[in-house]
Amino acid sequence: MKLGILETGDVAPELKARHGDYPAMFRALLGAVEPKLEFATVSVVSGAMPAAPGQADAWLVTGSRHGVYDGLPWIEPLKGFLRDCIDARVPVVGICFGHQILAEALGGRAVKSDRGWGLGVQEYDVVPGAPAWLGALPEHFAMRALHQDQVVELPPNAHVLAHSAHCDFAAVAYGDPERPEAISLQPHPEFGPEFMDELLALRAGTTFATELADEARASLVRPVANEAWARAIVDYLHGVLPDAA
Numbered sequence: 001m002k003l004g005i006l007e008t009g010d011v012a013p014e015l016k017a018r019h020g021d022y023p024a025m026f027r028a029l030l031g032a033v034e035p036k037l038e039f040a041t042v043s044v045v046s047g048a049m050p051a052a053p054g055q056a057d058a059w060l061v062t063g064s065r066h067g068v069y070d071g072l073p074w075i076e077p078l079k080g081f082l083r084d085c086i087d088a089r090v091p092v093v094g095i096c097f098g099h100q101i102l103a104e105a106l107g108g109r110a111v112k113s114d115r116g117w118g119l120g121v122q123e124y125d126v127v128p129g130a131p132a133w134l135g136a137l138p139e140h141f142a143m144r145a146l147h148q149d150q151v152v153e154l155p156p157n158a159h160v161l162a163h164s165a166h167c168d169f170a171a172v173a174y175g176d177p178e179r180p181e182a183i184s185l186q187p188h189p190e191f192g193p194e195f196m197d198e199l200l201a202l203r204a205g206t207t208f209a210t211e212l213a214d215e216a217r218a219s220l221v222r223p224v225a226n227e228a229w230a231r232a233i234v235d236y237l238h239g240v241l242p243d244a245a
Contacts, residue, residue, distance in 0.1 A: 002056045003059070005042070034234045059091070060095065063188060067097075069112075119216035120215065137225060
């Protein structure tokens with residue numbers, strides 16, 4: 001199975017040397033669950049775009065410091081490419097910014113939320129009757145999050161998979177939840193605790209208040225469901241691409 005990674009954000013230079021870029025984080029996360037996965041990166045944030053959905057068996061859209069509303073020259077082409085993937089029945093996985101732009105591309109809406117920042121380890125609940133490919137995930141789980149933007153309106157035929165008090169649409173399936181055309185997740189399964197701690201420290205007092213950063217950094221001792229979500233993503237892809245083992 002070849003997974004194309006659509007890189008929509010850059011890791012700060014102060015952190016990149018120690019932690020790698022976002023595609024490297026996803027290669028480590030998903031490769032640990034499925035060693036046979038092959039990866040290819042397209043740096044959308046640098047202006048590149050795949051020629052066609054079929055260049056990979058599936059695509060993953062990374063997080064980004066940008067917002068879906070920023071009007072950058074690659075935003076609308078990326079939305080168009082994601083729609084092309086759905087039309088071609090090529091699965092898509094969206095994470096954080098990827099979660100938001102996938103919703104926007106398919107007819108939903110994401111905004112800078114008046115609920116403020118979701119920072120540090122956050123608690124989520126899986127909805128009743130969740131699909132089989134989410135079987136590795138406990139009913140209640142925690143994840144590392146760093147976002148102010150949120151999906152506030154779902155597209156047609158989208159189904160909530162998980163939510164929290166802060167984030168109504170924390171995980172979403174598009175189409176039949178058992179065999180969806182795409183899935184997306186607001187928090188970050190690819191973020192390790194050291195990277196998250198350094199990122200919060202770097203942005204404290206500028207991107208968000210120091211007090212919020214300190215509280216979020218203190219939460220990082222709590223366990224999270226990164227491995228369970230990695231398994232869920234891989235199980236989803238195997239379920240909709242049974243011949244791409």
